[in-house]
Amino acid sequence: MTQGKVLVFGEDTRSFLATVRSLGRRGIEVHAAPARFIAPALRSRYVRQVQRLPPWLGDGRDWLLAAEMLLRRERYDLVIPCNEVPLLQLHTYRAELGSLARLAVPDERAIDVLFDKHAVRELARSLGVPVADGGLPQPGEDAATILARYGTPLMVKPRHSYTLTEPDHRRKVRTVRDAAMLATLLPGLAPEEYLFEAFFPGQGLGVSVLAHEGRLLQAFEHHRVREDESGSYYRVSAPLTPALLAACEAICGALSYTGVAMFEFRRDPANGAWILLEVNARPWGSMPLPVGLGVDFPWCWYRLLVDGVEEPRRSYPAGIYARNLLHDLRGLTAEALRWRARGEPWLGPWLGALAEVRRWPLGQELQDTVVADDPAPGLVELGQEAAARTRWLGRRLPGGTAVVRVAARRRAAAALRMAAGRPVLFVCQGNICRSPFAEHALRAVWHDAPAVPPVASYGVLPRVGRTTPDFGIAAAAAQGIDLRAHRSRYLTEEAAARAALIVVFDEKNRNSVRSLYPGLATPLVKLGELSDGEDIPDPDGGERDKFTEVYRKITIGLQVLAGLAATGRETRAISA
Numbered sequence: 001m002t003q004g005k006v007l008v009f010g011e012d013t014r015s016f017l018a019t020v021r022s023l024g025r026r027g028i029e030v031h032a033a034p035a036r037f038i039a040p041a042l043r044s045r046y047v048r049q050v051q052r053l054p055p056w057l058g059d060g061r062d063w064l065l066a067a068e069m070l071l072r073r074e075r076y077d078l079v080i081p082c083n084e085v086p087l088l089q090l091h092t093y094r095a096e097l098g099s100l101a102r103l104a105v106p107d108e109r110a111i112d113v114l115f116d117k118h119a120v121r122e123l124a125r126s127l128g129v130p131v132a133d134g135g136l137p138q139p140g141e142d143a144a145t146i147l148a149r150y151g152t153p154l155m156v157k158p159r160h161s162y163t164l165t166e167p168d169h170r171r172k173v174r175t176v177r178d179a180a181m182l183a184t185l186l187p188g189l190a191p192e193e194y195l196f197e198a199f200f201p202g203q204g205l206g207v208s209v210l211a212h213e214g215r216l217l218q219a220f221e222h223h224r225v226r227e228d229e230s231g232s233y234y235r236v237s238a239p240l241t242p243a244l245l246a247a248c249e250a251i252c253g254a255l256s257y258t259g260v261a262m263f264e265f266r267r268d269p270a271n272g273a274w275i276l277l278e279v280n281a282r283p284w285g286s287m288p289l290p291v292g293l294g295v296d297f298p299w300c301w302y303r304l305l306v307d308g309v310e311e312p313r314r315s316y317p318a319g320i321y322a323r324n325l326l327h328d329l330r331g332l333t334a335e336a337l338r339w340r341a342r343g344e345p346w347l348g349p350w351l352g353a354l355a356e357v358r359r360w361p362l363g364q365e366l367q368d369t370v371v372a373d374d375p376a377p378g379l380v381e382l383g384q385e386a387a388a389r390t391r392w393l394g395r396r397l398p399g400g401t402a403v404v405r406v407a408a409r410r411r412a413a414a415a416l417r418m419a420a421g422r423p424v425l426f427v428c429q430g431n432i433c434r435s436p437f438a439e440h441a442l443r444a445v446w447h448d449a450p451a452v453p454p455v456a457s458y459g460v461l462p463r464v465g466r467t468t469p470d471f472g473i474a475a476a477a478a479q480g481i482d483l484r485a486h487r488s489r490y491l492t493e494e495a496a497a498r499a500a501l502i503v504v505f506d507e508k509n510r511n512s513v514r515s516l517y518p519g520l521a522t523p524l525v526k527l528g529e530l531s532d533g534e535d536i537p538d539p540d541g542g543e544r545d546k547f548t549e550v551y552r553k554i555t556i557g558l559q560v561l562a563g564l565a566a567t568g569r570e571t572r573a574i575s576a
Helices: 014-024 061-074 084-092 109-113 117-126 143-150 179-187 242-255 288-292 299-308 325-341 350-358 376-396 400-417 434-445 470-475 494-496 507-516 544-575
Strands: 005-010 031-034 047-050 080-081 154-158 174-176 193-196 203-212 215-228 231-238 259-267 274-280 321-323 364-366 423-428 455-461 501-504 523-528
Touching: 005 061, 005 084, 005 179, 005 299, 005 423, 014 031, 014 288, 014 299, 031 434, 047 507, 080 084, 080 299, 084 109, 109 117, 109 242, 117 193, 117 242, 117 274, 143 154, 143 193, 154 215, 174 288, 179 242, 179 288, 203 231, 203 242, 203 523, 215 242, 215 274, 215 288, 215 299, 215 325, 231 288, 231 325, 274 288, 288 321, 288 364, 321 494, 376 400, 400 501, 423 434, 423 507, 434 455, 434 470, 434 544, 470 544, 494 507, 501 507, 507 523
Parallel strands: 005 031, 005 080, 031 047, 321 364, 423 455, 423 501, 501 523
Antiparallel strands: 154 174, 154 193, 203 215, 203 259, 215 231, 231 321, 259 274
């Protein structure tokens, strides 16, 4: 049995879970450092301990101090980031942390190139690797000029998917189909941070590799069967394509690259032409398929970095499928709705999926999450989804909203009666739009009321010091609320535990609070549940009318909350 200890950053049921299972099956003690603490992947039998690090705020010094203490105490053999944000964090403090444990992080040159889509394009071009027609924005270009050059649809891509200034925000690729849409986007694009690419039709392909100083040690190819903007959720193994493999070898060789990476390609089946789209120089979402077929990238990576051993290249069978079950169910549901909107039989996508089921008993299909030796993550994930769907359905049954409203009001009233000077907290994602308005509006209502609890607001995203958008300031001012001096704050565990009541605005907020602090005992309600039962959406990025409507809904909920507090004060006075 192999002895060793590894810290793995992440909590998703794709790259993180595949990495944890790969190493855990080899007898390595695996600790997890997640951002969400109720993630199903953390229920894996191979996660021995879950470690909590503070969020990255400002320059990340608090995070660094905590990471240094953790690495000194646990003495890990290897630290693996499974997504881009912790990778960038580890890279930023490589000098401080690299002496305490081996970091599975590309070197500085590789990060500069492979995490910049424009730099990847330029390197590929210099090596003769095909890429789509495209480039950086040019001064003075308008929408018509850009579309005349590249055609439609046009892909507008961020050069960097993540930055440590906004570690919670993933910059997404946008598909532009006409000049009006592009003209709307252009004013909000920083020219140095975005690029344009002509659309290249075809099927998505991936070639995954493990390299050492530019040489490919392991390689695996998959083809996407069903996918969305987040990746493929149904895919199939395929023989290595020599031309694609050569492209991977050329780029890894040019960078003298050491580490794992997944090269994304697109190939036009009509003529066989192909292009390189981008490179993911970290564990990737489709990793359960190669790991399940014996091309055990995390284990081979560990052997290379910790033991200095280059494992022999693994062969694998072609034609084996892998399915992310929950993601696929969501995708099929969306596809069925699109069929119905077009007037086509909505059962079509489901019938096709049923025909695929025969592959599983024949040994031709693997599951990303539900596996025999570690079933808990997949079952927990499906259970959480079923519970969410049940709640959604319950609210839409006759009388369902009333039941939810009564329960929420009772919970809020009980918390307010027991407040005893502890604050009511309003919590949204960024603490720049909804929660600060609710905080200041309720404080204005309670200004002259006796024995009311204090009020504060926070966000669950690790951003501090941000201001309310201009449209939000204007919409709030129209209701007599001044948000000009507001600056965002992050919800700490101490603040959450000290509160009498936490009020959120939508299901995402509620899940975020519970995921950050799963043991939290503070009562939590959604503001909309006190009135009409509906979530109150985030207006960030919208026009002033959207802010005005959101603030109107918040005001209605606050009136109910203030009434519950007044009733509680009267009850206490009578009891006295």
